[in-house]
Amino acid sequence: MIDFAVKMQHLSLTMLKEDAPTASIELAKLQAVHLIEAKSDDNPLDDMPAQDYQQLYQSLNSRYQKIANYFEAADKKVMPVSEAISLEALKEVSHKIKSLWSIISGFEEEIRQAKDNINLTRQLESSLERFSSLDMDLGILARESRFIKIFIGTVPNNEYDQLQRALSLADTVIDVFRQVDIHHYVTVITTRDHQNDVSEILKSAGFHEITIPQELHQHPDVIRKDIEKQLSDYQQKVDELMKKINTAITENRETLDKTLEVLTGAKPYVALANGLFGKGELVYLEGWVPDDKKQQVDQQLQQKLVYPYLLEYRDPKQEELLRVPFLRRSSRLMKPFHALVSQYGIPEYSEVDPTRLFAFSYILMFGMMFGDIGHGAVIVLGGFLLRNKINGLFTFASLAGLSSMIFGLLYGSIFGYEHVIHPVWMSPMQDPSHMLVLALYWGIGFIIIANLLSIYNLLAIDQKEQAFFSNRGISGLVLFLGSIYTGYQYLVNNSFGMTELLIIGVPLSVILWKHWQHMDGSVAEKALLLVIEGLDNMINILSSTLSFLRVAAFSLNHVALALAVFTLAGMMDTFGHVVTVVLGNLFIIVLEGGIVAIQCLRLEYYEGFSRFFSGHGRRFEPLKIEPVL
């Protein structure tokens, strides 16, 4: 019912620098090594020889991605990897792509300028009427004057006020003749003495000068035609530049394909870069390998590495256990449950993998809370229909649905009808108290198992003190069992004596005593915290146990909801009856089914996982060949 992580071996590989790219490709093909990126203390090789390679790769990749924005989706290929990429090969491609990007970037800048001009011309076009209504001879604006300099253009709105005040200090007049979203169209008139000063200030303010159309004195239609032509020219320029970009890409298609191949091939070595240390020609890497893959790694390296190398394996040391990655191998059946467990966290390497236990208890609780042959069948069918939309849904829905059907058979419930088939066991409504008691027993069993797992996990990571004296350890388990016994004695036999006091008091005292030892602060503060801690422990035991009553409550709720649907349907004519029953059942499946699924998850996470599962483990992420795009 419980699994453990796949056994890992620590790998250390010392080789010549020239062989490192080949090693990276071969290890990536095997997908068997989880690299260690931090340098170990006893490793004297402290240079990072692959960092230049990594930087070059990153700049090449960045440029390639920028160029790739111009590709059609169909042109983006995933390249097969055959051999390692040398630094020289990377440099060669990098040089070509840099040149290509420089050309395309130049075109992009020209496009940007043309688009800016299109925007300005469009705004100018819409301000023509204002220009023509200016009460002055516009020819003056275009003419050079001996004493006066006139600037016409735009300034960002947010600069205007400050600019106006500043220009007043330079005997300069600024006037707004049009306002658009982000710009003011302004006329700035200054003396020749202040021309340079004003010009500099205007530049700092992001002033954009506008050339007054020579034809302004002409008929508005003529001017508009001219502006239309300008716009069309700019647009044509943008189109031409886009064509040039496409041509450049087409002409360099081979280089681009080669680049993708190089990037894909270089990626494993780049991934290795942060974990590859060296000195001179010698490099060294460390990682974790599943025990059953050792031989494959050995064979592959023996075949492919040109120069001698040293490959060593050892078991993880005690102090390394928290850093060893966690790998599980299990059936397809368990995949959707892995995803749900991973939502909570990854187990530590030494911890138990709770997936099977989770799957079993989850499915069991789901069935108990949502027992109905018809509803279960619909869930299975729903999972089947949506099997291609969500990965693993069919497996999950089939198991949950089947459990629901089995409990439906036990409860004698089909689409909410309680009297169509005879219950193999009994309907929940027949004896609700019995259901609640059973749920309580289930909860007690669940918590005991969670506590036992917690003790195992604490011992596995060498936290003996916690394993014996904490509320997650043996003391916690004894306290829980003692509390259950005391509760039982009090409720059933109405007795509470010395035995009960001792079986609660002793483990609780042990837990609190250990707490006291680790506390900081004054005696009064520590005492207060201890009282709170003690109360919290007791309340937790009570609330966690009672929390499982929801298992019974939902099974009752399921019947009650069906009853409500049938009562409503009973008030309708035949057609209305059928429609109400169908819609009511759908409502129960979707809403109650969803709530039950969440409640089961809640019980697993908060009453189960939080007791024994740290979730702080590291996922086994092997070096592998991945597509660049």
Next chain:
Amino acid sequence: MGSVINSYLTTRLEVLASRLIGLENFPEIIDSELQEILERFSCLEENDTSCDIQKIHRSLIGRALRDFEILFRPFTGVERDLLNYAVHWYELSNLKTLIRGKFTGKSDSAIENELLNLESFAVLPLERLLETDDPLEMMRLLEETAYSSIVRQARSIYEEEGQNLFSLDAAIDRMFFNGLAQRIRFLEFNDQQQASELFGAFLDRLNLLWLMRYRFSYNLSPAKSYYLLATTGKKIHSGNLMKLAKLENLPELISQLPKPLDSLIANMTNMTDIENTMQYYVLSAAVKTLKYSPSVITRVFAYILVRESEIQFLHAVIKGKFLGFDKTLISKATGGMHA
């Protein structure tokens, strides 16, 4: 803001404020040994033994940002916006580093080494901006960000060789301070009054120092000097600034300052002394606000100012000690932060 959140923030502020060095303790820090300072203020990240001054600066800012993040959490709406915006000061520092680096052809790794890690406060796509091949490409990318409004100025400066980058820095700063002033105006009346008071004092110091620098060190014209200043302050309003910008020498400028600034720096002829005095004046105001202001948002704002000064102080002291400067020199260089 509810009274529970108010109480929480007041307590949280008390805790954070109690960890500040305190202006009166600054001289003691200058007297301490480098290692002692590094350890006392956890200047190095875990496992870092490099003692790189840039890294230490980044680490100090990183820790401050983490505290700011916790402090800002209960705020919503205009208050949260104001506080997040205030912290963008660091992002602007990154922006300036990036533009300066790209314009002057620095290597990406050299620029990257100077950038601050702003974690959740970051808005700029720094990695993509760094990956750009030239300033024009960087500006195209910058145009797609929240800082697009400064691209036009940046482009004009890049295209007009010979224009000093400081005018771009000034434009960026002015944009920031105008934005901050605007956000303070959105606060509720009482908060707005309190925050404007502190921010005004801060701007007075900034505008006065910049004005003196532009007019008498860079010899810029009155118009250009005035244009590069930030928005109006607490004592020195826009009209005053215009008048001051026209003055031709430092003593005349000091004599024309509104009270109490005129007596504060009367007879001073050295820019460093003026800078230190003004900085101490603002810092004292911020510390007082942090302790006594009835407006929680203003107290948080004051905390940001004081914490930033503390970072500057520690950075200056550590740098001074790294370079082997004596205590007197370090004390003079950080004079604005202690009495």
